[in-house]
Amino acid sequence: xxxxxxxxxxxxxxxxxxxxxxxxxxxxxxxxxxxxxxxxxxxxxxxxxxxxxxxxxxxxxxxxxxxxxxxxxxxxxxxxxxxxxxxxxxxxxxxxxxxxxxxxxxxxxxxxxxxxxxxxxxxxxxxxxxxxxxxxxxxxxxxxxxxxxxxxxxxxxxxxxxxxxxxxxxxxxxxxxxxxxxxxxxxxxxxxxxxxxxxxxxxxxxxxxxxxxxxxxxxxxxxxxxxxxxxxxxxxxxxxxxxxxxxxxxxxxxxxxxx
Numbered sequence: 208x209x210x211x212x213x214x215x216x217x218x219x220x221x222x223x224x225x226x227x228x229x230x231x232x233x234x235x236x237x238x239x240x241x242x243x244x245x246x247x248x249x250x251x252x253x254x255x256x257x258x259x260x261x262x263x264x265x266x267x268x269x270x271x272x273x274x275x276x277x278x279x280x281x282x283x284x285x286x287x288x289x290x291x292x293x294x295x296x297x298x299x300x301x302x303x304x305x306x307x308x309x310x311x312x313x314x315x316x317x318x319x320x321x322x323x324x325x326x327x328x329x330x331x332x333x334x335x336x337x338x339x340x341x342x343x344x345x346x347x348x349x350x351x352x353x354x355x356x357x358x359x360x361x362x363x364x365x366x367x368x369x370x371x372x373x374x375x376x377x378x379x380x381x382x383x384x385x386x387x388x389x390x391x392x393x394x395x396x397x398x399x400x401x402x403x404x405x406x407x408x409x410x411x412x413x414x415x416x417x418x419x420x421x422x423x424x425x426x427x428x429x430x431x432x433x434x435x436x437x438x439x440x441x442x443x444x445x446x447x448x449x450x451x452x453x454x455x456x457x458x459x460x461x462x463x464x465x466x
Contacts, residue, residue, distance in 0.1 A: 208425040208432065209363050210416060211381075213371045214320045215293035218275075218334040222283030222290070227333050234359050237324040240351055244322055245279055247343045248335065252276035261342045272336040284331035287318050295370075298413025301328075308420040315425055316416075317363075319375045321348055325359050339374035352378045360387070366429050368451075370412045383449075388429060390451045401454065411455045415441050 229241050252258045252273045259269045262276075275282070284290075288301050301312055316328040322337040323330075339348060356379020360367065365386025369376065381387040392408035392415075393401040418439045419425060426432040429445060436443035442454040 208315055208427065209365075209367045210316050210419075211360075211367060211369045211371055212295070212316060212318045212412075212416075213375050214318055215291040215296055216336070216338055217292045218290050218336075219285065219292050220334060222285035222331075222333060224284035224331040226281050227279060227284060227331075232323060232330045232332075233327040234325045236359060237355055240355055241323050244337070244343070244346065244348075244351060247346050248276050248322065248337055249279055251343060261344070262336055263338070263341065264336070275334045276336055279333055279335055282333040284333050286329045287320070287323075287326040287332050288312060288316055288328035290332055290334065291318065294407075294409040295413040298410045299417050300413075304417070304420060308417075311420045311425060315420075319356070319371055319379065321352075321375075321378065324352055324356055325379075339372075339378055349378055353380075355379070357382070366427070366432065368432070370416070381449075385448050386429065388445075388449055388451050390453050391446070392453050392455065394455045401452070407455075411453070415453060 227245075229238050229245070232238070232241070251261060255269065255273060258264070258273055258276070262272065264272050288296075288299075301309065304312060313328050318326045318328070320326055320332075320337075321339050321341060322335050323332060326332065337343075341348065360379060361382040365384060367381060367387040369381050369387065369389045376389075381389070390412070391403055392411045393403050394407075395401050415436070418441060419435070422435065422439055426435050429451070433443045433445060433451065436453065440456045444452050446452050
């Protein structure tokens with residue numbers, strides 16, 4: 208099973224790995240696009256005001272974020288799955304996974320970066336700032352990534368579980384096969400109605416992935432995934448060929464007494 212994650216705008220500082228080597232990253236067909244985008248980001252970040260607008264940076268964060276971009280080729284690296292922070296990654300907390308869970312993360316997690324495209328969990332990357340809605344001069348990200356990302360996703364073994372936001376999904380579509388599905392994270396109110404979560408769906412996704420990684424070998428089919436998830440306290444069902452529904456634990460109303 209392959210679990211496709213969104214990146215995060217927030218990144219962990221530092222890194223003791225060698226500087227960025229694009230040839231060393233997974234999904235080698237993306238190397239040329241990565242090289243072009245890295246060069247474009249470095250060039251853009253030399254112009255403070257233009258870069259701040261293009262990257263949608265606030266006044267307090269602009270200087271630090273642009274410095275990250277200017278030093279993309281010289282700063283230290285760390286595994287992608289440890290580089291990203293934020294709600295989803297804090298809930299996943301990959302650094303505290305037991306050894307077996309960490310090995311499963313290495314084998315099954317794929318992060319979709321606006322700058323690097325698809326990354327395996329252990330691919331070494333520096334801190335950077337580029338989001339799906341950033342605007343690089345003459346280099347629309349959808350045009351740069353769309354076909355290449357879609358081709359790589361089509362080559363992945365199924366099942367593929369897509370936890371990306373809509374913005375990143377637009378940079379590379381899932382293959383239209385029954386084993387490639389998105390996930391809608393919902394909470395069930397006291398009225399029994401399931402409602403999609405917004406900000407808190409990131410926390411739910413991170414906690415759910417962690418639960419799977421620590422529960423043994425990952426499922427090899429969508430039906431087994433739904434069963435396993437439900438057994439772990441995360442009720443899951445298939446809505447249609449393209450979507451699963453995941454219910455956050457503790458939000459199901461109590462069953463009526465049968466006495």
